[in-house]
Amino acid sequence: MPSSHSCSFPSLTLVSKCTVFPDQKSSTGDLKLSVSDLPMLSCHYIQKGCLFTRPPLPIENLISLLKRGLSQTLTYFPALAGRLTTDSDGYVYITCNDAGVGFVHANAGCVFIRDILSPTDVPENVKGFFDFDRTVSYEGHFKPILAVQVTELADGVFIGCAVNHAVTDGTSFWNFFNTFAEVCRGVKTISKTPDFRRNSVLISPAVLKIPAGGPTVTFSGDAPLRERIFRFSREAILKMKSKTNNRKWNDNGNLDAAEILGKQSNDTWKPTAGDNRNPTGKVTSILENWLRNAVSKPQGTETETANLTAEISSFQSLCALLWRSVTRARKLPPSKTTMFRMAVNVRHRLEPKLEPYYFGNAIQSIPTYASAGDVLSRDLRWCAEQLNRNVTSHDNTTVHRFVEDWEANPRCFPLGNFDGAMITMGSSPRFPMYDNDFGWGKPLAVRSGRANKFDGKISAFPGREGGGSVDLEVVLSPETMAGLESDSEFMQFVSSGCQ
Incomplete structure (x- = not known):
C-alpha cells in the first residue's frame, strides 16, 4: 500500500x-x-x-x-x-x-x-x-x-x-x-560464483572486544562538507601518467598491456569472467614478474636508480596529483605530516592466493606519509613513487605482518581525518560498476550515499565511457574544495560538463 x-x-x-x-x-x-x-x-x-x-x-x-x-x-x-x-x-x-x-x-x-x-x-x-x-x-x-x-x-x-x-x-x-x-x-548460470571458504590466515583466533552498546564511527557526521564528482577522460589520464613517468605523451590510441591487466589500480591480478581460480594468463604472470623486478626493490641507492625507470600506474599518478592538490588547498604548514591512505586487495597477494571472488573483506589499508613541504616542493613523480613503493611491496609477508599487528591489538578501523592532513582513497576504477545491466541498458552514473564520508574521503569510480577513464568522488570541507577547484595543476586534467 x-x-x-x-x-x-x-x-x-x-x-x-x-x-x-x-x-x-x-x-x-x-x-x-x-x-x-x-x-x-x-x-x-x-x-x-x-x-x-x-x-x-x-x-x-x-x-x-x-x-x-x-x-x-x-x-x-x-x-x-x-x-x-x-x-x-x-x-x-x-x-x-x-x-x-x-x-x-x-x-x-x-x-x-x-x-x-x-x-x-x-x-x-x-x-x-x-x-x-x-x-x-x-x-x-x-x-x-x-x-x-x-x-x-x-x-x-x-x-x-x-x-x-x-x-x-x-x-x-x-x-x-x-x-x-x-x-x-534472465541469465541461467551466473558468471562469478562467490567463494565462502574461511581457511586463510585472515581467519584469526584473536577476539575483538566490543564496547557496551556496540562501536561507533570515529568521525563526525555533522561537519559541513561539499561533495563533487571530478571526471578524468582516458586522454587526460594518459597525459597525467606520461607526466608522472617523465615521458612525452604520444596519443597512439592504445593503453599498454600492464594497464589493461591491472596496474590501473592497486590490484595487479585480474581473473577472467569465467575463471574463479587462475589469473588472466601467461601475459599477466610475465607482467607480475616484470613489475616485481622493476619496482619492488628496497629503498637505498639501488632504489634511486630503479625509480628512474619504475613504471608508475595511471591510478597512482592520479592519487599523487590529488595528494598534492588537496595538500595545497588545505594551506598546511611545510612541517605538517600528511597521510594518503589507500586500500589494497590482498586476495592475490596472499600465498596461497584467495579465490578472486572470495566473499568478505580481503583488504588492508596502506598509509603513506610525507610532510606537506615535501609533497608540494617535490614533483608529481616523487609523490607517486612514495605511493608506488608501498603498494608494490605489499606482498604475502606484509599481509601476514598486518594480520599479526592486528592480532596483537584487535581494534576497529579508525576512519576519518583526525588532524586535518589526511586523505583516504576508497573504491576502485577497476570495479565493474557499469556492468550492472538489468535488462534495459547500462547505468548512466554511479552515486553513493552518506556513508563513511568526511573531509578528505575520496572514492574512485570507472568512467562511464570506459577505456581507462576515471571519476573521482571527492568529499572535502567547503574551504578546501574551493581551493581544489582553483588549483590549475589539478583542474587542467578535469573534464568539463556533467555526465
Whole structure:
C-alpha cells in the first residue's frame, strides 16, 4: 500500500517496504568474521547505487522483476540474507539463517536525471536513495545485512544497495550487484560464483572486544562538507601518467598491456569472467614478474636508480596529483605530516592466493606519509613513487605482518581525518560498476550515499565511457574544495560538463 510517510527529503515518498527472502534454503554454515571484516564493525554500511533511464515496463512489473531477481540472487549469496551473531567467546559470525533483506520502493517523481547529473556538487537528495542511512555495521546483529532501494524518478530509476561493511568489501559488493543484474536479465548460470571458504590466515583466533552498546564511527557526521564528482577522460589520464613517468605523451590510441591487466589500480591480478581460480594468463604472470623486478626493490641507492625507470600506474599518478592538490588547498604548514591512505586487495597477494571472488573483506589499508613541504616542493613523480613503493611491496609477508599487528591489538578501523592532513582513497576504477545491466541498458552514473564520508574521503569510480577513464568522488570541507577547484595543476586534467 502506498504510504504518505516522507523519507529523508521532501520530494521522496516511501511507497512500500518489505523483506525479501532467498528462494532456496541456505546450506551454508556460520561464517566467522576475519581480521579484515572485524575492524569494519565501526563503519557505516556501504551505500552505492546506479542511475538508469526509465525501463520500458510499468513500475509494478519492474518492482516484481527486481524482487524476484533479488530472491534468486540471495541463493548464491546466503550471507547477505543472514544476521551477525556473537558467541560466548566473543567471536563474531555471519549466521546464514535466511532472515531476509530489506527492499524499499520509493518515489521521487519530481526529480529528473538532469537534476542529479547537472549540478556541480552532488545534490543532497541523492542521500535519500539509500536505506540504512548512517547505520553502523555492528547493527547487523539485529538489522538486515543488505537493503535494496528502488527509487522512481520523473524520467529514470535509481537502484541503491546498502550492505554491511563487516560482511563485504568493494569486490564482494560489486560481484553481488553484477550478479543481481545478471539474474534479473534472465541469465541461467551466473558468471562469478562467490567463494565462502574461511581457511586463510585472515581467519584469526584473536577476539575483538566490543564496547557496551556496540562501536561507533570515529568521525563526525555533522561537519559541513561539499561533495563533487571530478571526471578524468582516458586522454587526460594518459597525459597525467606520461607526466608522472617523465615521458612525452604520444596519443597512439592504445593503453599498454600492464594497464589493461591491472596496474590501473592497486590490484595487479585480474581473473577472467569465467575463471574463479587462475589469473588472466601467461601475459599477466610475465607482467607480475616484470613489475616485481622493476619496482619492488628496497629503498637505498639501488632504489634511486630503479625509480628512474619504475613504471608508475595511471591510478597512482592520479592519487599523487590529488595528494598534492588537496595538500595545497588545505594551506598546511611545510612541517605538517600528511597521510594518503589507500586500500589494497590482498586476495592475490596472499600465498596461497584467495579465490578472486572470495566473499568478505580481503583488504588492508596502506598509509603513506610525507610532510606537506615535501609533497608540494617535490614533483608529481616523487609523490607517486612514495605511493608506488608501498603498494608494490605489499606482498604475502606484509599481509601476514598486518594480520599479526592486528592480532596483537584487535581494534576497529579508525576512519576519518583526525588532524586535518589526511586523505583516504576508497573504491576502485577497476570495479565493474557499469556492468550492472538489468535488462534495459547500462547505468548512466554511479552515486553513493552518506556513508563513511568526511573531509578528505575520496572514492574512485570507472568512467562511464570506459577505456581507462576515471571519476573521482571527492568529499572535502567547503574551504578546501574551493581551493581544489582553483588549483590549475589539478583542474587542467578535469573534464568539463556533467555526465
